[in-house]
Amino acid sequence: MKNILPVLTVILALLVVWYASAFQLNKQWALDMAARQDRTMTTPQLIADTWAQDKPKLPAPHQIVVELWNTVALKKVTSKRSLVYHAWVTLSATLAGFGLGTVLGISLAVGIVYSRVMDRSVMPWVIASQTIPILAIAPMIIVVLNAVGVSGLLPKALISMYLSFFPIVVGMVKGLRSPSRMELDQMRTWNASGAQEFARLRLPASMPYLFASLKIAMAASLVGAIVGELPTGAVAGLGARLLAGSYYGQTIQIWSALFMAAAVAAAAVGLIGLIQRATLKRMGLDR
Amino acid sequence: MTLPPIILAEAALGVLLTALAALTLGGQGALVTALVFAVWIAGTACNIWLVGRVGGAAAGIAPLVLGGTILVMWEIAVRGYGVSGVILPPPTAIAAKIATSVSILWEDFVQTVIKGALSGYAIGCIAALVTAVIVDRFDFLRRGLLPVGNFVAALPVIGIAPILVMWFGFDWQSKAAVVVVMVFFPMLVNAVEGLRATEPMQRDLMRTYAAGYWSGLVKLRLPAALPFIFNGLKIASTLALIGAIVAEFFGSPIRGMGFRISTSVGLLALDLVWAEIVVAAITGSAFYGAIALIEKRMTFWHPSQRGRG
16 A cells, blocks of 8 residues: 555645635635624634635535534434435435446347447447437436336436446447457367357456446446436435535535545445455456 | 348337237237337348448448437337327427527527537646646656546546536536536546556657657657547547536526526427437537547557558
8 A cells, every 4th residue: 555645645635725725715705794793803713714604615624524424423314314315315226227237238238249230230329329418318307207107216227327338338348359369269169159158258258347347337327316316306315415405505515415425436336346356356367 | 041130039029019019009009019110120121231241331321220210210109109299209390399499509509518518628638638747747646646536537526516506606617617627537547547658668768869858758658648648538528518518407597508408398398308419419429529530640550540441
């Protein structure tokens, strides 16, 4: 872990910049308030005030930590005011979409690798599908699906799926094609059937590519779930917290939701990383 | 001659669903289902013929055939089943809407793409490149910033949109700011990676030429980093459009693609929403394609670009 010192330095620098910006951005409001109440503020008072406002332009890090502690640890998990509850709502949609996207992505990749027609006709659309800003039409999908009678988890999961299948298709196509001509010929000399070639050579060879794609897909899936929550009228979920926070100017609430989302993303991606390491180790592929 | 397995599978699915439609929807439903599948099978057959027989140049048409097939299936299905335009308008209705509302679409395009996305994209990418050069110069910074950058690149950065809208106001400046933040980290990570892509042998050669830091950077390491930089530029191009549109959901003046989409959904004017989506899709593809074209010109020497005609 020789990177720890530089990383800590960078994080420390970020914190310093953050406190300085919080002071700079919140200063005006504090001064206005003081002027209105006809009192002057000394510099230490001013600094303390900018770091402890109720609705600051930029909350100081410790305010966010306090808010996180209040909403994560001090509230019951089932309470609607608990951030854990909202994180779970988002995470369940994320995981459902991620699962669907993984299945769709892998099946498409198998089709593309084994069928020349699919390779030629479907692959370009897989790529084109990602230049469509799906997040932009997320509200429409949610509203339309609601109109048809599908609501709750599934619409969000569908958006997550759309975002997460793409990296998996691309990664798996690359991975399933990664065995060399020589290795494929070797399988043929062993009289391997198509299914055996797939199960014993192509699939194992694609694992490193699959895991790299899964990490990207998980991050994309979370973004999809969060954006999918925006148009539902801020009912539940991290996206709803963001929207509600922005309606009522609750910056601390927005930032705590953001940090929660970051933690969820880090945990999910980290979990895939652990599975990756264990799997590749068993396969003898780790470096 | 035997039928290809794909056709057989499609035909089997078609017969099954037609039977199902006949049972649940009656005669017309069955007819529509049969028609949809007939179009699908015809399209697939056409593609199989194109790929197998003509090859080469004609293979470029195959995706167009698939796209056309899907549009025709969509049209038949929506009209045949009598799906309400409030749920899914048929392609012809969308085309008609595009034709009659060019001025609105153009106004939104200027507001969101040119003012919001492009300016943010330019600022973000240039800032990331400059930062990458600085980070690359100092190893300590690289080891500290790169893990943090990788981490941030995996975060749902779009979440800061409401905060930036609060800071920079409702107009395009806040959208550009969201785009800057969204493109910065993927771009930075790629550029830093690229700047390290030269081999020690090549760097030693530059040193034997008595090249200083700057000429080494300009003549060897920046060109060698180009494939990575273009990769970052491509990823950033899709992110830029998404960022600009989604940021408008959190507040915008009464124009812009995101504004139009969210308000039209509320008004159930789905043909206009789809018109905006078509514009966004074309813009996104053109943006991506343009960068890919420049990449082809500038990195013609790279293995991934060679041998592709």
